[in-house]
Amino acid sequence: xxxxxxxxxxxxxxxxxxxxxxxxxxxxxxxxxxxxxxxxxxxxxxxxxxxxxxxxxxxxxxxxxxxxxxxxxxxxxxxxxxxxxxxxxxxxxxxxxxxxxxxxxxxxxxxxxxxxxxxxxxxxxxxxxxxxxxxxxxxxxxxxxxxxxxxxxxxxxxxxxxxxxxxxxxxxxxxxxxxxxxxxxxxxxxxxxxxxxxxxxxxxxxxxxxxxxxxxxxxxxxxxxxxxxxxxxxxxxxxxxxxxxxxxxxxxxxxxxxxxxxxxxxxxxxxxxxxxxxxxxxxxxxxxxxxxxxxxxxxxxxxxxxxxxxxxxxxxxxxxxxxxxxxxxxxxxxxxxxxxxxxxxxxxxxxxxxxxxxxxxxxxxxxxxxxxxxxxxxxxxxxxxxxxxxxxxxxxxxxxxxxxxxxxxxxx
Numbered sequence: 001x002x003x004x005x006x007x008x009x010x011x012x013x014x015x016x017x018x019x020x021x022x023x024x025x026x027x028x029x030x031x032x033x034x035x036x037x038x039x040x041x042x043x044x045x046x047x048x049x050x051x052x053x054x055x056x057x058x059x060x061x062x063x064x065x066x067x068x069x070x071x072x073x074x075x076x077x078x079x080x081x082x083x084x085x086x087x088x089x090x091x092x093x094x095x096x097x098x099x100x101x102x103x104x105x106x107x108x109x110x111x112x113x114x115x116x117x118x119x120x121x122x123x124x125x126x127x128x129x130x131x132x133x134x135x136x137x138x139x140x141x142x143x144x145x146x147x148x149x150x151x152x153x154x155x156x157x158x159x160x161x162x163x164x165x166x167x168x169x170x171x172x173x174x175x176x177x178x179x180x181x182x183x184x185x186x187x188x189x190x191x192x193x194x195x196x197x198x199x200x201x202x203x204x205x206x207x208x209x210x211x212x213x214x215x216x217x218x219x220x221x222x223x224x225x226x227x228x229x230x231x232x233x234x235x236x237x238x239x240x241x242x243x244x245x246x247x248x249x250x251x252x253x254x255x256x257x258x259x260x261x262x263x264x265x266x267x268x269x270x271x272x273x274x275x276x277x278x279x280x281x282x283x284x285x286x287x288x289x290x291x292x293x294x295x296x297x298x299x300x301x302x303x304x305x306x307x308x309x310x311x312x313x314x315x316x317x318x319x320x321x322x323x324x325x326x327x328x329x330x331x332x333x334x335x336x337x338x339x340x341x342x343x344x345x346x347x348x349x350x351x352x353x354x355x356x357x358x359x360x361x362x363x364x365x366x367x368x369x370x371x372x373x374x375x376x377x378x379x380x381x382x383x384x385x386x387x388x389x390x391x392x393x394x395x396x397x398x399x400x401x402x403x404x405x406x407x408x409x410x411x412x
Contacts, residue, residue: 014118015097018125022093025135026086045137048088052077060238068245070172071234073139089137096134096141100125102148103333106303109155112337120333130326140323143173144330150176151303151334154183163219167226174247175327178291178309185299187216260320260360262386265379267318287316301402304338307331308393315389320382322357340399349392356381356388 029040051061051074061067061074079087100121107117124130134141146169153162166183169176188210234242263283290312298305310328314320339346360381363374 014122014125015101018100019093019097021126022096022131022135023090025131026089026093029089029135030086040136042133042136042138044139045088048073048077048137048139049080049085053081056081060241062238062241062245068249069139070230070246071238071242072171072230073142076142088139089135092134092137092139092141095145096130097125099130099141099144099148099330102145102152103330106148106152106155106334107337109152110303110334110337116337120337123333123336124330127329129329133323133326138323140326143169143176144326146172147176147306148330150179151306151331154186154302159187159215159219160222163222164226166219167223167230170223171227171230174250175310175313178313179306181292181295182299182302182305182309183219184211184216185295186302187213187219189213260322260357260382260385261318262316262379262382263318264382265375268375283316283318287313290316303331303334304400304402307335308397311389311393315386315393335396335400338401339396340401341395345395345399349395352388353392356385360385 032038032040047064047067048069050064051067051069051071054061054063055071055074056078061071067074076091077088103121103124104117107120108114112120130141130144146165150162150165150169153159153165166176166179189212190210231243234246291309294305294308294312298308307328310331314324314327317324341349360378363377363381366372367374367378
């Protein structure tokens with residue numbers, strides 16, 4: 001058995017098989033779309049394609065209702081119109097496999113052997129969830145590749161490239177902006193004098209001054225420059241509509257449809273209240289507090305800190321759907337090698353996570369397909385899922401043992 005696993009996780013076999021499996025799913029999806037009532041392709045893929053079609057006609061991608069993404073995505077998918085409708089799916093599965101390669105390289109830089117790194121990254125490459133999501137035409141794999149590329153460049157100390165990729169990732173989706181604080185804390189100048197020897201305002205000045213160094217200023221200027229350049233370009237092309245649909249909408253968004261968020265029922269019941277907008281903004285407060293605490297406590301291990309940030313952001317967000325789970329699942333392989341959990345404990349936490357989703361899906365099915373009023377049950381199931389996610393995060397933090405490597409391994 002060990003010999004078979006070793007052969008299957010061989011570098012060329014693993015990545016080739018991963019790409020082939022995703023390609024097969026794309027082909028099957030095309031067959032299902034043509035022959036069955038239930039379609040395989042994600043509705044968002046049709047939204048992306050329609051937005052790309054508007055661009056090829058010289059119009060705004062936001063002429064397509066519900067397109068609330070950067071115009072860059074629609075521009076990337078214009079070959080859907082010029083070449084083939086399947087182009088976007090191929091792009092997404094390439095980015096998905098690329099994410100696996102980036103995971104492998106980060107793990108190598110963090111001191112794992114080549115064989116161990118391959119086995120760990122196979123948890124992403126052979127995982128049916130990201131396989132299904134990218135082959136159905138969801139664009140999350142692009143963001144996963146950008147975030148993992150940022151972490152790889154940070155780990156290798158290629159700060160300029162890290163900043164470029166980070167600026168791109170924040171432009172694509174706003175949530176990676178939460179990584180700014182741990183990145184800044186990891187790049188600040190270490191204090192040479194113990195804090196206990198400093199008092200009052202001197203300690204504050206010393207802490208503030210530690211952020212004024214070449215590396216941090218380089219990263220901030222390049223990342224900010226990339227983000228601002230793209231924002232200015234698309235604002236020039238599409239005006240206020242671009243800013244609202246891509247960024248501002250998500251800050252004030254109040255999704256009252258059923259989802260995993262613990263806030264959805266409150267927002268549903270207060271839809272017509274004059275306090276509704278303020279309640280939506282107040283929902284960010286628990287996120288903010290937890291993110292600040294995680295940044296300060298774990299910034300020395302950037303990959304782990306970013307994983308915690310993303311898991312906290314998703315779990316406590318105003319809107320939480322299954323595709324959001326990929327935001328932190330792509331970072332989980334960077335964490336797993338440093339967990340002291342036994343196999344039994346790890347499988348138990350995984351089953352608990354799936355059980356939480358299963359409990360939620362029960363009342364959600366009866367609401368969506370049978371028409372029963374199960375809003376309260378969905379909300380209670382969402383609260384239970386939040387408790388489960390929080391418990392899992394506590395276990396991960398408690399059993400995380402960062403490995404200090406004296407020197408970085410060369411990545412082949």
